Amino acid sequence: MMKRKADIRKGFRRFGRQIELQALALAGVAYLLVFSILPMFGIIIAFKAYKLTSGVQGIFSSEWIGLKYFTEFFTDYRFTELLRNTIALSTLKMVFAFPIPILLAILISECRSRPFKRLIQTASYLPNFVSWVLVYGISNALLAQNSGAINQLLVKLGILEKGIPFLTDPGRFWGTAVVLSVWKSSGWWAIIFLAAISGIDSTLYEAASIDGAGRLRRIWHITLPGIKGSIVTVLILSIGSFLGGGMVGSNFEQSFLMGNTVNNATSEIIQTYAFKMGMAQGRFSYATAVDLVQSLISIVLVIISNRVAKKISGEGLF
Amino acid sequence: MKRKFSEDMAVDLVVYILLGLVGIVTLYPFYYTIVCSFNDGLDLMKGGVYLWPRKFTLGNYKLFLEDGDWRHAFLVSLARTLVGTAMRVGFTSMFSYALSRNNLMFKKGYRFLVVFTMYFSGGLIPFYVLLRNLGLLNSFWVYVIPGMVDAFFVMTGINFFAAIPESMIEAAKIDGAREIKVLTRVVLPVSKPFLATLALFSAVGQWNSWLDSAYYVRDAKLHTLAYKMMTVINQNIATANTEAAGQLSQANTQTSFTVQATAMAVSMLPIMCVYPFLQKYFVQGMMIGAVKE
Numbered sequence: 001m002m003k004r005k006a007d008i009r010k011g012f013r014r015f016g017r018q019i020e021l022q023a024l025a026l027a028g029v030a031y032l033l034v035f036s037i038l039p040m041f042g043i044i045i046a047f048k049a050y051k052l053t054s055g056v057q058g059i060f061s062s063e064w065i066g067l068k069y070f071t072e073f074f075t076d077y078r079f080t081e082l083l084r085n086t087i088a089l090s091t092l093k094m095v096f097a098f099p100i101p102i103l104l105a106i107l108i109s110e111c112r113s114r115p116f117k118r119l120i121q122t123a124s125y126l127p128n129f130v131s132w133v134l135v136y137g138i139s140n141a142l143l144a145q146n147s148g149a150i151n152q153l154l155v156k157l158g159i160l161e162k163g164i165p166f167l168t169d170p171g172r173f174w175g176t177a178v179v180l181s182v183w184k185s186s187g188w189w190a191i192i193f194l195a196a197i198s199g200i201d202s203t204l205y206e207a208a209s210i211d212g213a214g215r216l217r218r219i220w221h222i223t224l225p226g227i228k229g230s231i232v233t234v235l236i237l238s239i240g241s242f243l244g245g246g247m248v249g250s251n252f253e254q255s256f257l258m259g260n261t262v263n264n265a266t267s268e269i270i271q272t273y274a275f276k277m278g279m280a281q282g283r284f285s286y287a288t289a290v291d292l293v294q295s296l297i298s299i300v301l302v303i304i305s306n307r308v309a310k311k312i313s314g315e316g317l318f
Numbered sequence: 319m320k321r322k323f324s325e326d327m328a329v330d331l332v333v334y335i336l337l338g339l340v341g342i343v344t345l346y347p348f349y350y351t352i353v354c355s356f357n358d359g360l361d362l363m364k365g366g367v368y369l370w371p372r373k374f375t376l377g378n379y380k381l382f383l384e385d386g387d388w389r390h391a392f393l394v395s396l397a398r399t400l401v402g403t404a405m406r407v408g409f410t411s412m413f414s415y416a417l418s419r420n421n422l423m424f425k426k427g428y429r430f431l432v433v434f435t436m437y438f439s440g441g442l443i444p445f446y447v448l449l450r451n452l453g454l455l456n457s458f459w460v461y462v463i464p465g466m467v468d469a470f471f472v473m474t475g476i477n478f479f480a481a482i483p484e485s486m487i488e489a490a491k492i493d494g495a496r497e498i499k500v501l502t503r504v505v506l507p508v509s510k511p512f513l514a515t516l517a518l519f520s521a522v523g524q525w526n527s528w529l530d531s532a533y534y535v536r537d538a539k540l541h542t543l544a545y546k547m548m549t550v551i552n553q554n555i556a557t558a559n560t561e562a563a564g565q566l567s568q569a570n571t572q573t574s575f576t577v578q579a580t581a582m583a584v585s586m587l588p589i590m591c592v593y594p595f596l597q598k599y600f601v602q603g604m605m606i607g608a609v610k611e
Contacts, residue, residue, distance in 0.1 A: 015423055020497040021416050025428055028413030031467050035448070036435035042444025056451045059444075104340065110333045120337045122597060123344045129589050129596060131526030133544045137551045137582050138347045141354065147558060147575075149350060152365045187344065214325040240437070253529070257548065260555075278443045279533065291441040302437055 046070070046289035052282065069289035078273070086269040086294070089251055090242050092178045097248045098238070101186045102231065105193035106219060121194070124187025132253040135180055139258070143167055143176070167258065173266040177258065181248040189247060192234060193227055200226035232312060239305035243270075243298050270294045348586060355379070355580040359573035378580040381573060388581060390539065391546040394458075398542065399524040399588075402462035406520045407513060409466040414475025415501045420484070429476070436469035442533070449534055460534045461527070461542075471516050478512040479505060515599045518592060525588055543585055550578050 015022060041059065046069060048062045073079060104124065111117040127135070142150045143166040151163030166176045204222050213221065238246040245251035252271045259267035270290060278287025354362060358373035366372070382388050417428055439445075445464075446455075454460040482505060490504045506513065531545035541549075554574055589596075 011423070018419075018421065018423065021419055021422055024412050024416035024497060024501075025422060025424075028409070028416070028467055028472070029428055029431060031409070031413075032431055032435050032469075035445075035464060035467075036439065037431075039440025039444040039448050040438065042440050042447055045444065045447075052447065052450070056447070059447070107333050107336055107340075110329065111337055112330065113334075116334075116337070120341045123341050126348070126589075126593070127344060129522055129526075129593070130586060131528060131544045133526075133528050133548045133551070134582055134585060137547060137578060138351055140551060140555060141350065141575075141579065142347060144555075144558070147363075147365075149365075149368060153368065156366070183343065215329040216325065256529075256532075275442065279446070284443050284447070288441065288443040291443060295439075295441055299438070 043288060043292060045285050046292045048285060050285045050288075052284055065285075069286045070293070072286065073290050073293065078268070081265065082268060082270050082273050085255075085266055086243055086251065086271075088174060089177060089255075089269065090245060092174055093181055093248050093251075094238065094242065094246045096178050097182050097185060097189075097246065098235065100182055101189035102193050102227070104186055105190040105197060105227075106223060108190065108194060109197045109223070110215065110219070121187070121190075124190060126187070127184045128188035132184075132250065132257055135184055136257040139176070139180060140167065168260065168262045170263045170266045173258070173263045177254050177267075180254070181245065181250050184250070185248040189234070193230055196227040196230035197223060233309075236305045236309045236312070239308070240298065240302035242301050243294055351579050351582050351586070354576055355583040357576060359576040362576055378573065378576045381577050382580045382584065385577075387538075387546065388543075388577075391541055391543045392584065394540060395525060395543040395585075398458070398461040398527070399521050402465060402524040403517055403520040405462050405466050406468060407517050410468055410471050410516060411475055411506065411509070411513065412498075412501065413467060414472045415479050415505055416497075417472065418476045418479035419487075420480075429473075432469050432472050436473070446533065455534050456537050456540070458540060461524070461530055461540075464530075465520070465523070468516075468520075471519070475512060475516075478509055482508060511599065514595070518596055518599050521592070522589065522596070525585075543581070547578070547581050547585060550574070550581065554578055 045059055045062070047064060047066060048059075049065050050058060050062045052058075054062060076082075108117055108121050108124075111120070140148070142148050145151060145163040145165040145168065148163060148166075151160070151166075154160040155163060164172070166172050200222065204226075205218055208218050208222060234247065241247070241249055243251070245254075251269055252275075255267050255269045255272045256275070259272060271294060274287045274290040274294075277283045277290060350368070353367060353369070353371055355378050356374055356376070357367055357371040358375045358377065361367075361373040416422060417425060417432070419425075422428075440448075449455055449460060449464070454463065486504055486508075487500055490500045495503065526544055528542055528544035528548055531540070531542050532548075535541065557574070
């Protein structure tokens, strides 16, 4: 007992000596508590009849209503559609946005002209740094059914009779969204794989070459196994954000910008629906419940990816 | 021997063709935007402009600059980029410096909090409720305060600062320097790559940001360039649709698309300007993160 008291006193003294350092740390901690942790408590309004006008106190004082909003969401006539769109977009992005950067990295690494290689690599990640709004504007300028430059060219050349409604046809939204995501982020993700390729021992290539292996076989037997580690890492990391669009992480912004009344049946996802319910219609409790459904699935996915990471590399993400 | 030679050539050929395509597909959309911004609006509507302006004009830029709304949106974006970047760099580096010191008490708990917030959040609506109650809605500060601490960069900063020799810090302390002085005089000057990466990431993020304008700001005077661009694109699509139905005269929108293209070109400009630096530091910064992972 006495020893413990002495320990506590010692602790206080130590704390006092580093009070300046603690002040810097606690400022950041306080910030995180307010802006990150406090909103997590706000999640309980999904189980309550919350009115925005009741303020922060209202979060705690408003009436509990249990799972009412969850049942309402699960029985909403749009539920299956929203779930389907969210999962379809995420899956398609995973399937295409994942291998293409690897392919691009291999192409760039196989290029023998240094200036050309540099030019293409530098150009390839430019789209990553512009906003989705800009991509939205550009896609309209190029792909709109009547005024889009690409459609106009195809019609003029006689390849098409009428422009293809890439942006308004519900049947084409997923395809357009995935292509734009790939366009925007492939060059950026290729950087990581290129770095991995440059780390491969070059004597391996020489040895294989002497043994008579052609370039394709060298790519297959040396390059790909050499970057297996990076591929697995990136794959694991993208599991947690799967429902947000994975490594290209653009589901919300894309559906928000490119979704319109015509393609709504395929463009509306859980997050944009939650946004509309909450911000546009003022149904805050319901919107929180909808959002929470996606968050819960995501948390499960993060935990899975952490487990997988631990198993493979012996070190978890957190 | 002959077979290997031809495979080599074939691979080269495929590589050059595919990379050439990648280059064109990546750069042409940007180039086309710039071409549109320099072309006369009415002329552009006739179609057929692909490679260079057919009827060259600076009129779109003149219209853009003369329009008070566009100018204002540009200034809002510029202001948030400067203020937001300064605040994030300052606060994030301060926080990660404190957390990087080995003797800091409760270090583990603090770090856990940071990592925890990296993976979990309360979601949009509770955050909105919070901002509303803090009185941050409809104010300029909603652009810069919520992004002051970036958990990912706090972790990166901890790794970076922890590699600074303890003796440098101790020496400054023996000379009687306070922590904040140790940070600004000793630690930060040797952490330029970290600061540059953080500043560039923040600046690009701030400049491109538009969602917070959509979420938290009603006042049109606070709308950013990217947000204003979005509303104008939507307007133009809507008018194009009604025009197609023959309800409106074309003269109405003869220039609105080219002015939109001008705004898009203007919004690309700062990114292009910092691109050489981006290349140097972003790649480095991404690697700092990647190695840790």
